Amino acid sequence: MTRPRRPAFRGHTTRRTRARTTTAALAVGALLALALSTPSQAEPLATQAAAPTDYCVGQCADILPPGQNGNATFTDLLLFKGFGTRPPHFSDTVKPYERLVWNSQGMTDDGLDPYYDDSSFGVKPGDVASTYSPRPDVTIVRDKSRGIPHITGTTREGTMFGAGYAGAQDRLFVMDVFRHLGRGQLTPFAGGAAANRAFEQEFWRTAPYTEADLQRQFDNADELYGADGLKMQKDIQAWVDGVNYYINTVGIAYPGEYVALGLPTPQPWKVTDVVATAAVVAGIFGTGGGGEMASALALLEAQAKYGVAQGTKVWESFRSQNDPEAPTTVHNGTTFPYGTTSANPAGRAMPDRGSVTPEPEVVDQTGSATTATVAPKSSTGIKPPNKTQSKESLHGIFNGGVFPEGFGPKGMSNALMVSGRYTESGNPVAVYGPQTGYFAPQLLLRQELQGPGVSSRGIAFAGLNFYTLIGHGADYSWSATSAGQDITDTYAVPLCEPDGSTPTKASTYYVFRGQCLPIEKLERHNAWYSSLGSSEPAGSYTLVAQRTKLGIVTHRGTVGGKPVLFTSNRSTYGNEAGSALGFMQLNDPDRIHSAADFKSAASNIGYTFNWFYTDKTDIAYFNSGDNPVRPDGADPNLPTWGYPQYEWQGWNPDTNRATYTPVAQHPQVVNQDYLTSWNNKQAPGFSAADGNFGYNSVYRSQPLDDRIKSVISSGQKFTRGKLVEAMESAATVDLRGDEVLPYLLRVLKSAPITDPAVADAVAKLQAWQAAGSHRKTPNEASKTYDHAEAIRILDAWWPLLVPAEFQGLGPDLYNALVRTQKIDERPSAQGSAFQNGWWGFVQRDLRKVLGDPVKTAQPVTFCGGGSLAACRSVLSDSLLAATRVPATTTYPATADCAAGDQFCADQIVHQPMGGITQDRMAWVNRPTYQQVVEFPARRGDDVSNLALGKTATASSAETGWFNSPPPNAVDGNPTTRWASNWSDPQWLKVDLGSEQSIRRVVLNWEAAYATAYRVEVSRDNVNWQQVFATSNGDGGEDVARFGATPARYVRVTGTQRATSYGYSLYELQVFRQ
Incomplete structure (x- = not known):
């Protein structure tokens, strides 16, 4: 008899496993690609080590688009450009991630399977794709399902070596981008595209270093952190050795982007490359503050408009330093004062109005460097095959740069956690992850690490995967969102001349602790040339950073007529590498047994992050960061005099280390009813950083809160599926429609609407708002939003509404405030949206007009001067104007989208960081990497198979x-x-x-x-x-x-x-x- 054929393997994507089918490859092209893309490896092993016990028992899952594989040979690039053929595991998580948009309603635990991957420890026997050992003390198993490396070392050094080897296999070119960016040398490596220049310059302002600076960070680790510091140094060195072993053995199968850009083969890795990469991550995702100058200029304009006393109150109402209406992660009544303004800020150093000029960081431009650094709206989607494998198909693949326009320091990510009191199982449930943007290949990679003192599975940034940065251990899980609290201050530093003559704004010496010192100049000369991959004409420039003991010079100006430098000093500057200590501890099962252990580990991370933790019984939150202790008289909101009495307590100018606030003063909580974070205010009393004017009555975390509170108040219990449903529902919400539109409609409907066009617009907006204010199509096949016309109206109305409502500010003050807080952040190709905008300002002002309670002090009501009738007229006129704005104006054409194409304008683009691009995805406001976690057991519990051998x-x-x-x-x-x-x-x-x-x-x-x-x-x-x-x-x-x-x-x-x-x-x- 004939038996049913046993599948060759079953893809273990989550708890339920299905057989997968494969398609035939192009015969000749596939063979050639295989020959060139298979790296040289140690002899494959026939067996693998047993996975350690995982107390999540199948209830930990995750997803990261577009795929694990991020290295493509030159032949792979040609095949893709010619035929649209991507190498394995380049795009296999795009559709599972995207399809949740249309399938989250009524989600159950069993229903999660198509949208998340099982993230249990180990690899199921039928899912082993390859097993190999780059050296005897480490084994790497790749799974068939996603190509994820599961790295097991018999020694700690071997584990780290394997992590470096596997990380280079998956992200070598991206790692190279990071190490060059961290040195301010992106353009010589990736080409002189306008976007590359813009981002290189922005990052250079944040973290300019010499090579000696980077080496010093690594060398000082053992002195600063003792035995743990020495362990970190050994870990990093072993990881570097693993990367270099891959580079030395890969032969001609290194990433094809090197060939396309005319670069030599990958250069050996150094420990300083790790530090440079850490500086990139810290500068983009883990910093806060430094916006005192923009805040000061806005205050000056407010005082010029309204007078000193009234102008200061107006500025304070926009500043939102401690707005009592701002949603907070800690909501149990506990306060955590930080960054508060002294009653008598004697150290405040306000610049003279009109005196401030920015310090140039680019000089000696030649060639294409003389053009504006504005990123072109280039195409990033897959193009129809051109049926050729010619090198010409790769022409200009990096003309748009490797980072999208506007990508830079910001906070993203979200988290939803529910205590076991409100779950069906009685165990906490968490859905959380970092929102780091969308790239091809992704900045992040997935991995599992097992070895002495390390047991984890999750993600890490390319170039930093010696530890899992976010993921889970045997019986606990952790994640993070960017916090952005104030760890950066601006100082007004008097200028001087060494001969005692009168200084000017152009002077090159400054006063520090009574001495007249020369300003240190850091320079980076960058030159680029046209190549196959980047057709930007040749050019060059020199990046310059002026460094003082009190930080990097950002501006020059006068204070009381005296010339000064304005410098920016970040508490983690020169100390980015030290945060590895906290990540090392989070990966160590011997260190983490409880929420208290988690908080202790997280406290060793100097970056500004909100950390979240769950295990069988507890949920916990802790805010990390090297928060400097400021003396009385210093003003965290505005520039402060660079005098000794206003320096951070315990500050050492040689190391830039200081006294930091005690652990107990950081926002934290254990077993609150629920926890949410979407980069919102951490806790009552914890001041918004000086450049953050957005912590007020409207913030994007509110849709998360609303959905969790609704379930709890209804008496229902959460499951993993139900919490995913809450997350995904909030992920398609237009925050303006959800939180502001109801008040706009109330004002408009406060009297009969007589204009037919306005009445029609109001009806459409009202119907959309009643339906939940989602930006979502009815199904995957549709390219038209439900309530598309209402969305178009609001998109056209908002940029007209805000200046009309706040015209009383006058142009100078209005523009100064816009420079501190842009008026809108609607959906775009980057995915993340609705973090920064004037939504709270608009809503609060309308509530005052309507006579609703407002807790926040607002000395002036702007809409219609406070008159409901006049305000209604302002809104009606601006709405009528919006109805007449063509869709082609609201959604202008790009290389990929026709003018007026609303859905395409919103779609997420995986920004190319390599030659293999991805298709666009439907817009969703969701973490890039996301875990769904519920632990029913912990170490010590019996999770063995009771049926075994019975x-x-x-x-x-x-x-x-x-x-x-x-x-x-x-x-x-x-x-x-x-x-x-x-x-x-x-x-x-x-x-x-x-x-x-x-x-x-x-x-x-x-x-x-x-x-x-x-x-x-x-x-x-x-x-x-x-x-x-x-x-x-x-x-x-x-x-x-x-x-x-x-x-x-x-x-x-x-x-x-x-x-x-x-x-x-x-x-x-x-x-x-």
Whole structure:
């Protein structure tokens, strides 16, 4: 007889596993690509180490688009450009990530499978793609499902070596981009595209270093952190060795982008490359403050408009330093004062109005460097195949730069966590992750690390994957959002002349602690040339940073008529590498056993992040950052005199280290009812950083809060699926429509609307707002939003509404405030949206007009001068004007989108950081990498398979040539199976030997699986209780979960076969957890 063919492998994407199909490759091209893209590796190993116990027991999942693979050979690039053929694992998580947009409503735990990958420790036997060892003390297993490396070392050094090797396999070119950017040398490496120049210059302003500066950070680690510092140094060196081993053994299969850009083969890695990369991450995602100058200029304009006293109050109302209406992560009544203004800020150094000029950082421009650094709106999507493998198909692939326009220092990411008090299982549930933008390949990579003192699975930035930065351990998980609290201050530093003559703004000496010192000049000469990949004409310039003891010079001006430098000093400047200590501890299972341990580890991270933690019983939050202790008289909002009495407490100018606020003063909480963060205010009293004017009555975290509170107040309980539903629902919300539009409509409807165009617009806006204010199509095939016309109206109205409502500010003050806080951040190709805007200012002003309660002091009501009728007229006139704005103006044409194409204008673009691009995705405001986590157990709990080796019986069993008796299903061997007769119903039963409390049954089906079956339990083998049933079985691995139930016998009864054959199970497993 013919048996059903056993699949070659089953893709273990999450709890339920399905067979995958593959497509035929182009015959000649695929063979050539394989020959050039397979790296030289150590001899493959036949076996792999057993995975350590994972107490998530199948309830940890994650997703990261577009795919794990990020290295393509030159031949791979040609194949893609010629035929649209991407190498394996370049784009296999795009669709699962995107399709959640249309499939989250009513989400259950079982329904998560198509949209998230199982992130359990280890690799299931059928999912092993390759096993190899770059050196004897480390083994790397790649899974078939996603190509993720699972790195296991018998020594710590071997584990780190393997991480470096695997990281280079997956992201070598991206790593090279980072190490060059961290030195201010992006353009010589990736070309002189306008976007590359703009981002290079922006980052140089943030973190200019010499090579000696970078080396010093690494060398000082053991002196600063003792044994842990020495361990960090050894870890990093071993990781560097792994990267270099890959570079030295890869042969000609290195990334094709090097060839396209006319670069030599990858150069050896150094420990200073790690420090330079850390500086990039700290500068983009882990910093805050430094906006005192823009804030001061806005205050000057407010005082010029309204007078000193009234102008200061107006400025304070926009400043939103501690707005009582701002949503906070800590909401249990605890306050955490930080960054508050002294009652008498004697050290405040306000610039003279009109005296301030920015310090130039670019000089000696030649060639294309003399053109403006504005990124072109280039195409980034996949193009139709041109049926050629000519090098010309790669022409100009980096003309748009490797970073998108506007990408730079900002805070992103979100988190939703619910205490076990409000979950069905009684265990906490978390859905969280970093929102780092969308790139091809991604800036992040997934990995598993196992070795002495390290046990983790999750993600890391390319170039920093010696530790897992966000992920989970054996029985705990952690994540982060950018916090952005104030760790950067601006000082007014008097200028001087060494000969004692009168200084001017152009002087090159400054006063520090009574001495007249020369300004240190840091220079980086960059030159670039046209290449196949970047057709930007040749050019060059010199980047210049003026450095003082009190930081980098950003402006010059006068204070009280005296010439000064304005410098910016960040507490983590020169100390970025030290945060590795906290990440090292988070990866160490011997360090982390509780929420208290988590907070202790997170406190060693100097970057400004909000950290979140969950285990079997607890949820916790902790805000990290090297928060300097400021003396009385210093003003955290505005420039402060650079005098000794206003320096940070304990500050050492040689190391830039200082006294930082104690751990207890950082915002934190354990087991609050729920936790949310979307880069919002951390806690009451914790001041918004000087450049952050956005912590007020409207913030994008509110849709998260609203959905969680709605479920809790209804008496329902959360599951992982229900929390994912809440997250994804908020991810398509237009914040303006959700939080501001109701007040706009109230004002407009405060009297009869007589203009037909306005009435029609109001009706459309009202219908959209009532439907939830989502920017979402009805299904995946549609390219037209529901309520598309209402969305178009609001998109056109907002840029007209804000200046009309606030015209009373006058142009000078209005423009100065816009420079501190842009008026809008609607959806765009970058994905992340609605973080910075005037939504709270508009809403609060309208509430004052309407007579609603307003907790925040606002001395002036702007809309219509406070008159409801006049305000209504302002809104009506601006709305009418918006209805007349063509869609082609609201959504201008780009290289990829036709003018007026609303859906395309919103779509997410995976910014190319390599030659293989990705298709656009539907817009969603969601973490780039996201975990879904629920731990039912912890170390010490029994999570063993209770059915293993126990007595199994069945209604029937296949004999003869394909002998498949019942004991095969409980022998722990994934290659043996029980098979029944070819009829319905059939059952398989296991006797656990004694009564146990059980909560989970796992079934691993062969190709002959059940579409309908039930799971029953019994204490006496006579009376049976059904605990699970389904009629939608799809084979692979099924997990049946139910409440804790006492049982000695477990029976699985199949009632409907998926094939004409019998039922066939590789394993029947039973668990307490």
